[in-house]
Amino acid sequence: MSKILFVMTGADHWTLADGTRHPTGFWAEEAAAPYEAFRAAGHDVVVATPGGVEPTMDQGSLAPELNGGQEGSDRVARTVASMSELKHPVKLSDVDLDDYAAVFYPGGHGPMEDLSVDTESGGLLTAALDSGKPLGVVCHGPAALLAATRD
8 A cells, every 4th residue: 555645734723914823723514525536535534734743624614505415414424534644644844755656736725835945845836746757735735836846
């Protein structure tokens, strides 16, 4: 079995242009659906965040109207609740890319708060691109690419 690295936001808010803090985190379905697919294919998933903090789910991402109704919302919520990897993330600074077959960045507004400026994440992205390993970034996850610079 190969391991897939999920790099997730550690932010629980997004600072808006006027300085106010909007509650956020990762988008539930953008983590749950790939998680289910990777696990069904026999892969292990490891979650990493800046500082190894437990990622916060954006509660708005469970709105029934965003998940095809209450049944869809409940299914996504069950999947997220089953993701034990969320409870014990590793620190981005402790990640060794050689341990993983692929890297995946779920979205949500949280990555715009922390991953967009996180040098550990930026270095990991650059290394993943250089390695040729599969790299997936979803929805607002590409905000993390802002930190992927070369000196």
